[in-house]
Amino acid sequence: RSDDAGNIDRCWHNHGCARPLGVLPDFNHTVSNVGYIIYGLFFIAIVYLKSRILPVDNQPDVDHDNDTGLVQQYSIFYTLGICMILQGVFSSTFHICPSNVSLQFDTSMMYMMMVLSFIKTFQFRHPDTSANVFTAMYSFCVLIFLESVSLYITSPKAKIVFHAVCGLIYLGLIIYLSFENYFYGAIKVSYRVTIPILCEHMCDKSRHPYRLFMMILFFLFNAAMVLFMFVKVVYSKREVDGLSTPILLLCAANTALYLTQYLFKKIFEIVRDSNSYTGAGCCLRLCLLFFFLILFLGFGFIAGYFYSQKLQSRNLSPAESRNMNALCDPMFGNFYDNHDLWHFFSSTALFLAFLFLLTIDDDLMNTKRKQIKVY
Numbered sequence: 001r002s003d004d005a006g007n008i009d010r011c012w013h014n015h016g017c018a019r020p021l022g023v024l025p026d027f028n029h030t031v032s033n034v035g036y037i038i039y040g041l042f043f044i045a046i047v048y049l050k051s052r053i054l055p056v057d058n059q060p061d062v063d064h065d066n067d068t069g070l071v072q073q074y075s076i077f078y079t080l081g082i083c084m085i086l087q088g089v090f091s092s093t094f095h096i097c098p099s100n101v102s103l104q105f106d107t108s109m110m111y112m113m114m115v116l117s118f119i120k121t122f123q124f125r126h127p128d129t130s131a132n133v134f135t136a137m138y139s140f141c142v143l144i145f146l147e148s149v150s151l152y153i154t155s156p157k158a159k160i161v162f163h164a165v166c167g168l169i170y171l172g173l174i175i176y177l178s179f180e181n182y183f184y185g186a187i188k189v190s191y192r193v194t195i196p197i198l199c200e201h202m203c204d205k206s207r208h209p210y211r212l213f214m215m216i217l218f219f220l221f222n223a224a225m226v227l228f229m230f231v232k233v234v235y236s237k238r239e240v241d242g243l244s245t246p247i248l249l250l251c252a253a254n255t256a257l258y259l260t261q262y263l264f265k266k267i268f269e270i271v272r273d274s275n276s277y278t279g280a281g282c283c284l285r286l287c288l289l290f291f292f293l294i295l296f297l298g299f300g301f302i303a304g305y306f307y308s309q310k311l312q313s314r315n316l317s318p319a320e321s322r323n324m325n326a327l328c329d330p331m332f333g334n335f336y337d338n339h340d341l342w343h344f345f346s347s348t349a350l351f352l353a354f355l356f357l358l359t360i361d362d363d364l365m366n367t368k369r370k371q372i373k374v375y
Helices: 001-007 027-031 032-053 075-094 101-126 135-152 156-182 191-204 209-234 242-274 283-309 318-322 338-359
Strands: none
Touching: 027 135, 027 338, 032 075, 032 338, 075 101, 101 135, 101 338, 135 156, 135 242, 156 209, 209 242, 209 338, 242 283, 283 338
């Protein structure tokens, strides 16, 4: 009995609403992840159907020879659908025994989807300089490796050193990506030759003042986040301070920041080119643009509300966490609790966000590529 109690103490369940089934001690939190799987399958089907109904000249296999519309590349969209399916699988795995150690299963697909969304949004207007599949996948491998290593570092001093090193590596990566973006990948030609010349050129007289300003602002934003999370690690008294949550927060903040910038520029683009829309076309396009966005934000807000109403806490002791436990919601057959509703609403919000990303530039299908603004 003491061994059983000890094993239970390793898992931060809401014991007041844990419905066991077979080997699953918390079946309701497992089955509520089915939404991610269903929505992922639906999204893959939608991406496939869209690729088939495109105009003949815009089909993904021939559009590189076309001179209208953005390059139609759907590989990342298919990957996002697969990631959404795996999110449901990994979240179910995490809920077998929720803890700060097993959190890596629940977060890995989250930040993978966020980074892929960032890459895909950048790829819309930069199909030739966007990150290639090998760079992206090897980067994910390094992230997952560092995330796993961080779970085995329990000494306070070692944790501080490890997080400091990871923070410096991350900021160095931000600087590198900023240079890549600013010079459109020119430094890849010859690092030894081009970097001194380009740095001298940038410091002497910037050709793109706005882009330089955004690059500096982007770095300062990330530096502030890294410093904030490092301070939390320094003053943390927990034994486990893995990289799962910091990586997730950094990915979420940067993706949200970039998508917000892209959305505002898209709105200005539609308003600026309103003459190219017939009749009420401009207003209709703006309404369609905001349709999925408003739905996504609405469901996301509801999901966030239920997530914040926690009935357990992995940052407390098992006994303290159990004091937060509560019975299942009677409105849902005494089977689901707040976290299950988080699963339902967050999967819906994620699906709508992907649909928003899939359709954000559909109005440019007949626009000459030379006239499409790069941003």
